[in-house]
Amino acid sequence: MAQKNKLQFIILGLLNQQPLTGYDLTKAFENEIGEFWQAQHSQIYPQLKRLETQGYIAHEVTVSGAKLEKKLYHITTEGSAILRDWISTGTPDLTATKDEFILKLYFIRSNHDPRLPEMLQEQLQLHTTKYHHLQQRLKTVFTDPASKQAHYGHYLILQHALGREEYYVDWLKQSLAALPTAR
Amino acid sequence: MAQKNKLQFIILGLLNQQPLTGYDLTKAFENEIGEFWQAQHSQIYPQLKRLETQGYIAHEVTVSGAKLEKKLYHITTEGSAILRDWISTGTPDLTATKDEFILKLYFIRSNHDPRLPEMLQEQLQLHTTKYHHLQQRLKTVFTDPASKQAHYGHYLILQHALGREEYYVDWLKQSLAALPTAR
DNA sequence: TACTATCATGTAATTAATTACATGTTTTAA
DNA sequence: TTAAAACATGTAATTAATTACATGATAGTA
Structure with a gap:
């Protein structure tokens, strides 16, 4: 791995609090989370697809106004489980700050x-x-x-x-x- | 760019102090520099080639023992110049620590x-x-x-x-x- | 009504970085 | 003398991440 793909866990962690769209998640990285992690929507949408394929999240389509479709993602039981695992597992690697x-x-x-x-x-x-x-x-x-x-x-x-x-x-x-x- | 390719400047900075081989540079990242930046030899050797193509560094081959060839790289005048530029240019982006x-x-x-x-x-x-x-x-x-x-x-x-x-x-x-x- | 900002979702191209693959030499210590 | 550790240099495959490309809808305001 080039990294350990922490993005997937951040997404799971955010969805664990409440269902969100890809757009909502993108915004979260500009505010809250942005303080200590960054990700662009071009990284988020594909990751959402992967997580759904793996069965860790699922979505339902809602329609705003006449035809604007939103995909509201929520975490699954399996998703919750691997999120818990990630948090519970030790974090022995101190990443050097690349300043x-x-x-x-x-x-x-x-x-x-x-x-x-x-x-x-x-x-x-x-x-x-x-x-x-x-x-x-x-x-x-x-x-x-x-x-x-x-x-x-x-x-x-x-x-x-x-x-x-x-x-x-x-x-x-x-x-x-x-x-x-x-x- | 995915990053700003700081590796090239680190290499230039190290070669600005003294001529070094790719192996020496790799070691430097395990010790000194390793405290706050990482790079593997698989990243260093290609970067050395690129820097040489650009004319920022040059090398001469020395032979240890019977036939072990070492490439000793040194910085050129142009290399020194862009190193100076990089250091002198402002550093306005505070990178979030990905801990x-x-x-x-x-x-x-x-x-x-x-x-x-x-x-x-x-x-x-x-x-x-x-x-x-x-x-x-x-x-x-x-x-x-x-x-x-x-x-x-x-x-x-x-x-x-x-x-x-x-x-x-x-x-x-x-x-x-x-x-x-x-x- | 027309314009602008924001909402909303994707893909493509490129670069950076890690891990794995691959090979051979020299030095040091058992 | 032989085996292991360190020296020495590369490439390939994969993953992560950024920037750019691409499209369209909705809400608010001038």
Whole structure:
């Protein structure tokens, strides 16, 4: 396998909460899920077909207006089972984060490199924006303690992402401060 | 493009430091670089050919022993130029970290889910090990201040990775502690 | 009524990346 | 001296993922 095809499990996981169309799933990747996983509709529709062939999901056609057909997919018992399996199975592989900025940094040899300040500054701006964005999401998605209870995993990972960005920003600030002053 | 083919730049970056064979490069991905990027030899050898066709690198054949041929690649002036371009160009896309554990967590609805403790525990173990490993590397790779000076970018990102793991471990511990106690 | 944004579903082409297949040499240690 | 580990270089098959191509319906608004 080139990857472990996690997309199938994400789809199963989302359908396990409620029936959705391919379009709905695509939207989910632009919002909620998009925070930590991406997929385009060109990947989603074929995957839905495969999952249905395997018997893990099924669909019924509904018609909106005069003739617009929607395929509303739902998870099957077998689908639920392999979703449970996937979640229950250990996750021993820590995937290296393929961060392009980090990669570029690796090839900077000297702390006097004139590109360093702007590079760090750009990332600081980006990660600060992301930090604020996550802060906002945490606030809007989990308004009351009950919503945390109902989506505890989501709460945990949003909190995790926020903390991660906070650290990233701190590290960038520290690295900028440690740079030799031009004079 | 499916990705932005960062591999070519990594190869150029490594060859910019010293001439290397395909085998050397493969090893580099198992050690140094492996900390934050992966590539197999089956990807490296074809990429070397492409880079040579493009005129960014060139090679000479050396013979070890009786007949074992090695291709020692070095970067060309043009190669150096596009490497510089890549590093100097902004890096505005923050790649979402595709962490399988995080993904699984997302589908855990309740903090009473019986799978939660073992899941968090497993990750705690893994990330603690990784943390210690990184701590060790930082110690062995950068023994004196001079080595930090000579490979400043590498120093920065190792430090960054260490801090990231430290935070991950903290977050896992906190999440474990916040779990409702079984009774 | 006409236009635009969004809804809705697909396929094709291309690139990236992993796993597997394939072969031969040199060095080191038992 | 012989066997194993490491050195060394490739190709093929498969899967994953992105970008581009392609089509049409519905809802809202100007």
